[in-house]
Amino acid sequence: MRVTRLACKGFRCLKDLSFDPGPGVNILSGDNAQGKTSVLEALLFLVTARSHRTTKEGDLAAHGAHAFDISGAFERHGRPLAMEIHWRRGQKRFKVNGAVQDRVSDILGKVHVVFFSPEDVELVRGAGAVRRRFLDMELSQLSGRYLHALQQYRQVLRQRNELLKAPRPDESLLAIWEQQLARHGAIITAERRRFAETLRGLARDAYQRIARREDFEMRYAANIDADEPEAFLEALEANRARDIKRGASTRGPHRDELDFEIGGQPARNFGSQGQQRTAALALKLAELELVRQIGGEYPVLMLDDVLSELDARRSRQLAGALPAGVQCILTATDPGGGRSVLPVEHTAFVIEDGCLERK
Amino acid sequence: MLLNAPAMERLVDAFRQLPGIGRRSAERLALHILTAPAEEAAALGDAIAQARRRITTCSRCCDLTEGDPCAVCADPARDHSLICVVERPAGAIAIEKGRGFRGGYHVLHGALNPLEGIGPDELTVEHLLHRLDHESVEEVIIATNATAEGEATAHYLGKLITAKGVAVSRIAHGVPMGGGLEYADDATLSHALDGRIRL
Ligand SMILES: Nc1ncnc2c1ncn2[C@@H]1O[C@H](COP(=O)(O)OP(=O)(O)O)[C@@H](O)[C@H]1O
Ligand SMILES: [Mg+2]
Ligand SMILES: [Zn+2]
Numbered sequence: 001m002r003v004t005r006l007a008c009k010g011f012r013c014l015k016d017l018s019f020d021p022g023p024g025v026n027i028l029s030g031d032n033a034q035g036k037t038s039v040l041e042a043l044l045f046l047v048t049a050r051s052h053r054t055t056k057e058g059d060l061a062a063h064g065a066h067a068f069d070i071s072g073a074f075e076r077h078g079r080p081l082a083m084e085i086h087w088r089r090g091q092k093r094f095k096v097n098g099a100v101q102d103r104v105s106d107i108l109g110k111v112h113v114v115f116f117s118p119e120d121v122e123l124v125r126g127a128g129a130v131r132r133r134f135l136d137m138e139l140s141q142l143s144g145r146y147l148h149a150l151q152q153y154r155q156v157l158r159q160r161n162e163l164l165k166a167p168r169p170d171e172s173l174l175a176i177w178e179q180q181l182a183r184h185g186a187i188i189t190a191e192r193r194r195f196a197e198t199l200r201g202l203a204r205d206a207y208q209r210i211a212r213r214e215d216f217e218m219r220y221a222a223n224i225d226a227d228e229p230e231a232f233l234e235a236l237e238a239n240r241a242r243d244i245k246r247g248a249s250t251r252g253p254h255r256d257e258l259d260f261e262i263g264g265q266p267a268r269n270f271g272s273q274g275q276q277r278t279a280a281l282a283l284k285l286a287e288l289e290l291v292r293q294i295g296g297e298y299p300v301l302m303l304d305d306v307l308s309e310l311d312a313r314r315s316r317q318l319a320g321a322l323p324a325g326v327q328c329i330l331t332a333t334d335p336g337g338g339r340s341v342l343p344v345e346h347t348a349f350v351i352e353d354g355c356l357e358r359k
Numbered sequence: 360m361l362l363n364a365p366a367m368e369r370l371v372d373a374f375r376q377l378p379g380i381g382r383r384s385a386e387r388l389a390l391h392i393l394t395a396p397a398e399e400a401a402a403l404g405d406a407i408a409q410a411r412r413r414i415t416t417c418s419r420c421c422d423l424t425e426g427d428p429c430a431v432c433a434d435p436a437r438d439h440s441l442i443c444v445v446e447r448p449a450g451a452i453a454i455e456k457g458r459g460f461r462g463g464y465h466v467l468h469g470a471l472n473p474l475e476g477i478g479p480d481e482l483t484v485e486h487l488l489h490r491l492d493h494e495s496v497e498e499v500i501i502a503t504n505a506t507a508e509g510e511a512t513a514h515y516l517g518k519l520i521t522a523k524g525v526a527v528s529r530i531a532h533g534v535p536m537g538g539g540l541e542y543a544d545d546a547t548l549s550h551a552l553d554g555r556i557r558l
Binding site for chain 1: 471472473474478479506507508510511514515
């Protein structure tokens with residue numbers, strides 16, 4: 001997978017952006033607040049209809065504007081693919097190869113990207129919700145079945161929680177919704193387990209390549225450890241009385257955890273800043289490898305500001321850990337454009353006040 | 360200038376209550392009515408008032424009808440031992456257009472939806488159970504939408520109907536995932552009815 005051109009109009013501070021990245025490593029350098037992250041954000045939004053920094057899409061339109069357009073040309077399995085997104089006052093329109101698409105699910109998975117930014121350290125350091133969002137984002141791109149189960153599960157959960165708020169909830173009605181929680185919950189759990197198992201080995205390898213020493217471990221802790229609806233339903237039923245007492249659904253995949261360990265210690269509480277960052281980066285590199293295994297080619301890798309966050313040794317090792325053949329777009333604030341620490345062949349761009357130029 | 364005129368605002372707001380109509384469409388409709396010949400606007404108002412007065416719910420199947428019982432319920436050529444349960448009148452219309460179904464209907468007027476305060480009592484469930492007790496119904500096909508709410512409703516009805524010793528099945532294949540029945544095409548719905556599964 002490779003992006004050959006990214007263009008946008010009216011997106012954040014970018015002025016009529018036209019960006020033609022090269023096939024291998026691309027370095028986007030510029031001072032702070034010049035628009036580096038916005039370029040990556042535009043690409044991310046084009047292929048996932050989401051931004052990593054906001055859920056308020058209105059913030060993405062340039063100040064004073066109510067519309068923006070992003071388009072991209074890609075090469076997927078050697079064939080050209082064109083994507084467009086047109087945003088007008090909250091309404092999104094998608095096009096793939098010129099044809100209008102009705103739903104977000106029609107564009108998800110067309111182009112796979114892996115995005116890493118400094119805030120991703122929250123994957124290791126933050127609350128469980130951050131890790132569940134990671135699982136959901138990745139799996140939704142990989143599996144339509146997962147996405148459907150997840151959407152249904154969330155809706156059913158909201159409905160059951162509403163019933164639980166009543167002073168004396170009707171158990172026969174609760175049971176009705178539990179049937180569906182079990183059906184979709186079992187799918188979510190099974191898919192998360194499979195994903196985590198594959199990711200585990202890949203993440204250990206990636207961590208090793210960057211850090212060279214400590215041992216990284218990850219474990220999926222399913223809240224209801226059942227991949228079959230029947231067993232799942234039993235667990236829900238056994239817990240119903242407690243749910244009624246608490247007025248909320250206390251068990252299910254919405255309480256799942258992904259546990260990380262570095263050198264045998266829980267990374268969340270005991271990892272150093274650098275270890276936590278390396279672990280988060282290793283996860284993203286593992287995802288890169290996983291997508292290649294499943295889809296047959298590497299996704300586009302976007303690394304925002306990673307170099308400023310890693311020490312020189314780890315940065316060098318990161319450069320060495322990038323697999324050959326992956327297209328990578330990397331941002332950097334240092335004037336050397338990251339060259340000092342990234343001794344790899346690359347295409348260089350500079351960005352100043354929203355204007356991007358090939359160096 | 361009509362902008363902000365109270366009567367205009369009222370008309371626009373009334374249109375906006377309609378499904379699928381946003382602010383802009385509502386304004387376009389309102390302007391059309393205000394610039395069209397007076398008779399045209401009066402005829403529309405009259406048609407709405409008449410329809411509301413004449414159309415009621417069928418005392419047997421709860422579908423909307425002009426005349427009680429409705430044409431389907433009154434038709435001796437149809438198989439009244441078979442009842443197809445739908446959420447809304449639009450669902451019955453969709454199935455009827457498919458032309459493959461020769462039984463009767465029962466319209467629930469919604470689906471279980473705690474978030475919107477809709478429980479069994481807000482639907483025509485009691486009425487359906489009453490029909491099972493008093494008519495010679497042999498099978499009920501549940502054709503609620505393939506949404507979380509439609510599925511929950513199907514489960515709920517499935518249990519109650521089974522308890523009455525009546526066979527019950529759920530349409531299964533071809534109904535668009537997460538979508539409303541009224542958007543499905545005829546072939547899809549015929550297929551869905553053929554592929555029903557026992558609950
Ligand atoms: N909707 C917007 N319209 C115009 N400018 C914006 C908008 N949102 C953010 N900005 C500005 O864009 C600039 C660049 O942001 P960013 O892409 O994060 O820069 P960098 O990554 O280079 O530090 C910031 O100065 C920010 O204030
Ligand atoms: Mg930035
Ligand atoms: Zn009738």
